[in-house]
Amino acid sequence: xxxxxxxxxxxxxxxxxxxxxxxxxxxxxxxxxxxxxxxxxxxxxxxxxxxxxxxxxxxxxxxxxxxxxxxxxxxxxxxxxxxxxxxxxxxxxxxxxxxxxxxxxxxxxxxxxxxxxxxxxxxxxxxxxxxxxxxxxxxxxxxxxxxxxxxxxxxxxxxxxxxxxxxxx
Amino acid sequence: xxxxxxxxxxxxxxxxxxxxxxxxxxxxxxxxxxxxxxxxxxxxxxxxxxxxxxxxxxxxxxxxxxxxxxxxxxxxxxxxxxxxxxxxxxxxxxxxxxxxxxxxxxxxxxxxxxxxxxxxxxxxxxxxxxxxxxxxxxxxxxxxxxxxxxxxxxxxxxxxxxxxxxxxxxxxxxxxxxxxxxxxxxxxxxxxxxxxxxxxxxxxxxxxxxxxxxxxxxxxxxxxxxxxxxxxxxxxxxxxxxxxxxxxxxxxxxxxxxxxxxxxxxxxxxxxxxxxxxxxxxxxxxxxxxxxxxxxxxxxxxxxxxxxxxxxxxxxxxxxxxxxxxxxxxxxxxxxxxxxxxxxxxxxxxxxxxxxxxxxxxxxxxxxxxxxxxxxxxxxxxxxxxxxxxxxxxxxxxxxxxxxxxxxxxxxxxxxxxxxxxxxxxxxxxxxxxxxxxx
Numbered sequence: 001x002x003x004x005x006x007x008x009x010x011x012x013x014x015x016x017x018x019x020x021x022x023x024x025x026x027x028x029x030x031x032x033x034x035x036x037x038x039x040x041x042x043x044x045x046x047x048x049x050x051x052x053x054x055x056x057x058x059x060x061x062x063x064x065x066x067x068x069x070x071x072x073x074x075x076x077x078x079x080x081x082x083x084x085x086x087x088x089x090x091x092x093x094x095x096x097x098x099x100x101x102x103x104x105x106x107x108x109x110x111x112x113x114x115x116x117x118x119x120x121x122x123x124x125x126x127x128x129x130x131x132x133x134x135x136x137x138x139x140x141x142x143x144x145x146x147x148x149x150x151x152x153x154x155x156x157x158x159x160x161x162x163x164x165x166x167x168x169x
Numbered sequence: 170x171x172x173x174x175x176x177x178x179x180x181x182x183x184x185x186x187x188x189x190x191x192x193x194x195x196x197x198x199x200x201x202x203x204x205x206x207x208x209x210x211x212x213x214x215x216x217x218x219x220x221x222x223x224x225x226x227x228x229x230x231x232x233x234x235x236x237x238x239x240x241x242x243x244x245x246x247x248x249x250x251x252x253x254x255x256x257x258x259x260x261x262x263x264x265x266x267x268x269x270x271x272x273x274x275x276x277x278x279x280x281x282x283x284x285x286x287x288x289x290x291x292x293x294x295x296x297x298x299x300x301x302x303x304x305x306x307x308x309x310x311x312x313x314x315x316x317x318x319x320x321x322x323x324x325x326x327x328x329x330x331x332x333x334x335x336x337x338x339x340x341x342x343x344x345x346x347x348x349x350x351x352x353x354x355x356x357x358x359x360x361x362x363x364x365x366x367x368x369x370x371x372x373x374x375x376x377x378x379x380x381x382x383x384x385x386x387x388x389x390x391x392x393x394x395x396x397x398x399x400x401x402x403x404x405x406x407x408x409x410x411x412x413x414x415x416x417x418x419x420x421x422x423x424x425x426x427x428x429x430x431x432x433x434x435x436x437x438x439x440x441x442x443x444x445x446x447x448x449x450x451x452x453x454x455x456x457x458x459x460x461x462x463x464x465x466x467x468x469x470x471x472x473x474x475x476x477x478x479x480x481x482x483x484x485x486x487x488x489x490x491x492x493x494x495x496x497x498x499x500x501x502x503x504x505x506x507x508x509x510x511x512x513x514x515x516x517x518x519x520x521x522x523x524x525x526x527x528x529x530x531x532x533x534x535x536x537x538x539x540x541x542x543x544x545x546x547x548x549x550x551x552x553x554x555x556x557x558x559x560x561x562x563x564x565x566x567x568x569x570x571x572x573x574x575x576x577x578x579x580x581x582x583x584x585x586x587x588x589x590x591x592x593x594x595x596x597x598x599x600x601x602x603x604x605x606x607x608x
C-alpha cells in the first residue's frame with residue numbers, strides 16, 4: 001500500500017489543497033459566472049416570452065382590425081351602391097319629369113299658339129267682315145244709287161251675309 | 170498519373186516526417202508517474218500539476234469575469250460563448266435530473282465539467298512537459314548515495330535515475346530536442362560503496378568508449394572500477410572523479426571540509442565530488458503538467474464528487490438516506506452493504522478513470538514527439554482533444570447520475586433493481602419524462 005502511494009505520488013496536503021481548489025473555484029464561479037448568466041438567461045427567456053406574447057397580441061389585434069376594416073369596407077361599398085342606385089333613381093325620375101314637363105310645355109305652347117292664331121284669324125275675319133260690309137254698302141249705293149235708309153241697308157246686308165253663309169270657319 | 174499523385178503525397182509525407190525528426194524531435198521521454206515537485210511551501214509540495222491547476226483556475230475565473238463584467242441582454246463576443254456553454258450545461262443537467270434537482274446539482278456538475286475540460290485542453294499546450302526547471306541529476310545521485318552511506322544503509326530495492334546529456338544544469342530551460350536519455354541503476358542489496366562504484370562505471374560507459382563488465386548484476390570489481398577511472402581521465406570532456414584517500418575516518422574529514430563525500434567499496438577512498446567539464450547529466454522538471462495526470466488531483470475531484478453526492482442524499486432524505494445502506498430486510502441488507510462499498514469504490518474509479526486517460530495521453534504525446542514528430546502527433550493531439558472532452562463529460566455526468574440516484578426515495582418496491590449499474594441506466598429515463606412534461 002505504501003509502495004503504491006509512493007509510486008503514484010499520493011500526498012495528503014496536495015489532496016487537501018486540490019479539494020480546496022475545487023471549492024474555491026465553485027464559489028467564485030457561482031458568483032462570477034453561474035448566477036449572472038443564469039439570471040441573464042432567465043431574464044432573456046422571460047423577455048422573449050413577453051415579446052412573443054406581445055407579437056401574438058399584436059397579430060390578433062391586426063387581424064381584428066383587418067376584419068373591422070373589411071366590415072367597414074363592405075358597409076361602405078353597400079352604402080355607395082345604395083347611393084348610386086338612389087341617384088340613378090332620382091336621375092331617372094328627374095329625366096322623366098323633365099320629359100313630361102317638356103311635353104306639357106310644348107303642348108301648352110302649341111295650344112297658346114293655336115289660340116292666338118284662332119284669335120287673330122277671328123279678328124282678321126271680323127275686320128274683314130266690317131270692311132267688306134262697308135265696301136258692299138258703298139258698292140251697293142253706287143250700284144243702286146238709291147238712297148236708302150241706312151238702317152234698312154244694314155239689315156239687308158246682314159241678311160245677305162247670313163244667307164251667303166259666310167263664316168270664318 | 171494517379172500513381173504519380175500517390176507517389177507525390179508519399180514523398181511529401183516522408184519529407185515532412187524527416188523534417189520533423191531533424192528539427193522538432195522531442196527528447197527521449199522520461200516517464201515519471203508522481204507529479205514533480207518544483208518547490209515546497211510548509212507541508213505542501215508545490216508540484217507542477219498543482220501549479221497548472223492554479224493557472225487554469227485563474228484562467229477560468231478571468232474568462233468568466235470578462236464574460237460577465239458588462240452583460241447585455243443581446244449577447245456578443247465572449248459573453249455569447251460563455252452563455253452558450255452555460256446554457257448547454259444547464260440544458261443537459263436539467264434533461265437528466267429534471268427542472269428542480271437540475272438547478273441544485275448544476276453548479277457543482279458544471280464546475281467539474283469546466284474545470285476538467287479546461288485542464289485537459291490546457292494541458293495540450295506546447296509548453297507543457299517541455300519547459301521547466303533543470304535538475305542536476307549528478308547532484309541528486311550523489312546526495313542519495315551519501316545519505317545511504319551516512320545511515321550505513323543498503324539499498325532495499327532497485328532504483329534508477331534517468332538523465333539527459335545537457336549543456337547546463339542550472340535555471341530554467343526547454344527540453345533539448347532529440348536528447349537521449351540514459352539510465353543509471355542501483356540494484357537491491359547494494360551498499361552505498363557498491364552504488365558509488367556502479368556510478369563510476371556508468372559514467373565511463375556513457376561518456377567514453379569504455380565497456381563495463383558483462384555481468385551487470387554483480388558488484389563491480391576493483392579492476393573494472395580502475396579501468397573506468399582511467400578511461401574517464403583519458404577523455405578531456407568526460408567527468409573527472411575527485412578522490413580523497415581514506416585515512417581511517419575519511420567520512421568525517423570530508424564532512425569537516427564542507428563536502429559530502431561518498432565511499433567507494435573497491436577504491437579504498439571516498440569520491441569527494443565529480444567535475445563535469447563537458448556535457449552534464451540533467452533532467453528538465455517541467456513547470457507545467459496537465460493537472461489530471463496527477464492522481465492527487467483526480468482523487469481530490471473524486472472525493473469532491475463523493476462529498477457532494479452524500480450531502481445531497483442527506484439533504485433530500487435526511488437520515489432516511491442511510492436506509493439505502495443499512496436495513497434488516499433479509500437479502501437487501503447485504504445489497505445495502507454492497508451499495509455502501511460501491512459509494513467508496515466510485516471515488517477510486519472516478520480518480521483512476523480520469524488519471525489513466527490523461528496520463529496515458531501525455532505519455533503517448535511525449536513518446537510520439539520523440540519517435541515521430543509532426544503528422545502522427547497531430548492526429549494524437551486531435552484524439553486527446555476528444556478524450557479531454559469525453560473525460561470531462563463522463564466525470565460530470567456520472568456525478569450527476571449518482572446524485573440523482575442518491576436523492577431518490579428508495580421505497581420497498583424499488584429494492585429489486587438496487588444494484589448500481591441498473592440504477593445508472595434506469596435513472597436518466599425517469600427525469601426525461603419529467604422534462605418532457607415540463608416542456
